[in-house]
Amino acid sequence: MPKINSWIKAARLRTLPLALSSILAGSFMAIYVGAYSWKIIVMAAITTVLLQVLSNMANDYGDSQKGTDNQERVGPVRTVQGGEISPDQMKKGVILVSFLTLFSGIALLYVAFPEDFYLSLLFFIIGLAAIAAAIKYTIGSSAYGYKGLGDFFVLVFFGFVGVLGTYFLNTHELSIDAFLPALGLGLLSTGVLNLNNMRDMKNDIKSGKHTLASRLGFEKAKIYHTFLVIGGIVCLGAYIFIHFTSNFQLLFLVPIPILIKDLIIVLKAKDQSKLDPFLKKLAIGTLLTTIFFGISLLL
Secondary structure (H helix, E strand, O other): OOOHHHHHHHHOHHHHHHHHHHHHHHHHHHHHOOOOOHHHHHHHHHHHHHHHHHHHHHHHHHHHHHOOOOOOOOOOOOOOOOOOOOHHHHHHHHHHHHHHHHHHHHHHHHHHOOOOHHHHHHHHHHHHHHHHHHHHOOOOOOOHHHHOOHHHHHHHHHHHHHHHHHHHHHHOOOOHHHHHHHHHHHHHHHHHHHHHHHHOHHHHHHHOOOOHHHHHOHHHHHHHHHHHHHHHHHHHHHHHHHOOOOHHHHHHHOOHHHHHHHHHHHHHOOOHHHHHHHHHHHHHHHHHHHHHHHHHHHO
16 A cells, blocks of 8 residues: 655645635635625635645656656656556545535635525536546646646636635635636636646656646747746736835735846756756745735735
């Protein structure tokens, strides 16, 4: 049987800050407008973490089955690739986490919409779509991650579904300006995926995985990455500007130099294999930016 450490490795804990960023952004906005429930926020966070773990485990299984995880891959050795977890065991793990995610999501909807069947049904369908998207990224003959559609799905689910979904679960309403942080988090999250795809570009092309980064080429992918990071910052900053009431809100700018510094290093990079540390840096940087976004709103 696989060791606990192997399953923890398969969960890829370094990706979880990114998943939590979407929930925090939506929660901060809900708290800002005075319509929130801590129970909903915590349950939304648990469901989102389970979705991220599901996506990571499915990715581990799917890439191993397609031969994309091989000795030429630049990133960390995956658990199925390294023989720590067998394909059959990982498949069972994916099924188990799928059911846990579904159960958590249903519990969340019960708390958020105890008397509204139609809203519960709508969000249940969205939840099923999120689970399907987490699995189909690399699993199956129609895996969308192999067709250059991963960026779009990350933008939608990490941005609009994650941020606006959390906001609506708390407030039961949407506002036009709430789309700005949703787009901002979506762009920054897509930036992490783009870094991953730039790092693995050479091996992905050989393995038949045609990501958007591999289609663009390394230099154009770096320009695209600049758009994602700067665009994400601008969208979050625009929301702060719209609601600006105090100089304390300038605290939002505190983590921005870190993001810009790492962006400059990425733009100057010549060796794709050197990009791996910046995935974690951008994920944590996105979380820090989200936290300071929230602090600037609530002070």
